[in-house]
Amino acid sequence: MRVNMGDKIENKNINNLEIKKINRTNIYQLLRNNSGLAKQDIVNNLHLCLPTISQNINELQSEGLVEIAGSIGNTGGRRAKAYGIIKDARTAIGLDITKNHVAVVAIDLTGSIIECVRTRKKYERTDEYYQYIGNLVNTLIEKANLNREQILGVGIGIPGLVTQDHQTVFFGEILNFTNATCSEFSKYIPYKTALFNDANAASFAEIWASKEITNAFYIMLSNNIGGSIVINNQIYAGEHLRSGEVGHLKLVPNGKQCYCGQKGCVDSYCAATVLSSATDGNLESFFSLLKIGDKEASRLWDEYLDYLAITVNNLHMLFDCKVILGGYVGEYMGDYMEEFRERAKKLNSFVDNADYLMGCTYKTEAIAAGAALNFISDFVNSI
Ligand SMILES: [Zn+2]
Known part of the structure; x- marks a missing residue:
């Protein structure tokens, strides 16, 4: 009997500690996403009592993570202090x-x-x-x-x-x-x-930037093709940590030689170098030529988009989620997205659209930012 009661008390203590930690994390996250909130705004958002919020804010302030970011209120009335996170605290x-x-x-x-x-x-x-x-x-x-x-x-x-x-x-x-x-x-x-x-x-950087995405396939259209599967906001790594390697899906039987040793891989048809090789390795020059209607650039682009449409359609059939177009070519896709959606929708077996296609949020430096964000994410989750 005593043992049971003791167990219960211990569990209750753990739960209290957990709740305290969750409250603290939630307050910090709310301030991270909305700078300049008064304590009352936090009460309304999180349905916590004012003393709990005051105590947590005091703690976060003393740790150098939160600061007074201004004040809010009507003229004449008492102005409330507004709080925000110190962005470069880490x-x-x-x-x-x-x-x-x-x-x-x-x-x-x-x-x-x-x-x-x-x-x-x-x-x-x-x-x-x-x-x-x-x-x-x-x-x-x-x-x-x-x-x-x-x-x-x-x-x-x-x-x-x-x-x-x-x-x-x-x-x-x-x-x-x-x-x-x-x-x-x-x-x-x-x-x-x-x-x-x-x-x-x-x-990781794209998912961090787009809060509404929970499932996605990210295809990296750079000098090589990379891919990443995100399910419930987590990267699915695969049993041998080789998941998402869309670059080595077979696109053309016995096709062009791929660096992996196989032939006809997506990488050989959809890498940015397929386009930039026409302009001495300069992708920007390729898109400049395309813009002024250069015949050879247009022919290459047309062929490229057809192969890419097959690839993204296959991904969508398999995963039934958003497909984010990133990497070097992803940077330029904005102007061509509608045209590309038209091609992809013709391949869709179920509906007459390709609304699953998305451009990327980080136009450049997504890789470097994502590599850094892993540390930021760990820190923020530990608060
Ligand atoms: Zn390959």
Whole structure:
């Protein structure tokens, strides 16, 4: 009997602690999404009592996470203090490593990019290269004037498949860096670091930015094709951490050679290089030619969109969710989205539309931002 009562008391204590933590998280999240709320607004939104809110706000203020952001009220009446989060109370840094470029961004607790640097640098698995990215991170910190004590970590987005602990590349054909480790990338980066697959990092950023999306397939149309499956706001990694590799779905039997060793993969028909190879590797030039009606550019684009329409339709048939078009080509899709929807809808077996197609929110630096956001997300969830 006594044991049972004791158990009950212990459970009650745990529950109280849990409730306290949930209240605190909810108050912080509400302020993170709506800056400038009075205590009464928080009462109305969360249906908590005023003393609970006051106590939590005091705590969050003393921890340097929340501040008075102004005041609200009618003239003549007593003005109420408005509270908001201190956006740069913590920051995170993200890197995007590609074959010929490195981008680095700093983001705040709202996910906004504070500072960004993109440079041309060929990837090499050498000490000189890792020193270079270490210097680049340092330059960014100085440029953005970040408080080093408040940097949560540095996420490194790479074009490869990464082990569950985010420490090792287990498939890295694109940069020929299979078995590369996080510790070699971060030899000159004195912060907590983690490796992220590029497409998964970018989809994480897109889901973070679009609160109404819970399920989506993110297709990354960059110099290689990547993909990421998001179910209930979580990335579905797959049993061997190789999920979402839409780039290696077979599109054309015995078709063009793919870097993976197979033939006819989506990557060989829908990568950005299929277009940019017509303009010396410059995708912007390709779209400029397309805009002025260049014949060869139009022919290439027409063929490209047909293959892409088959690909996205297959994804939609399989997952029945939004398909987000990201990556280098995703940046330019805005002007062509309606035309592309027309093509995709003709392939739809069930309804006469392709409303599942979405453009991307982060036009550039989705990978770097997403890699950094993993640290922000962990921190915000721990509050
Ligand atoms: Zn392939």
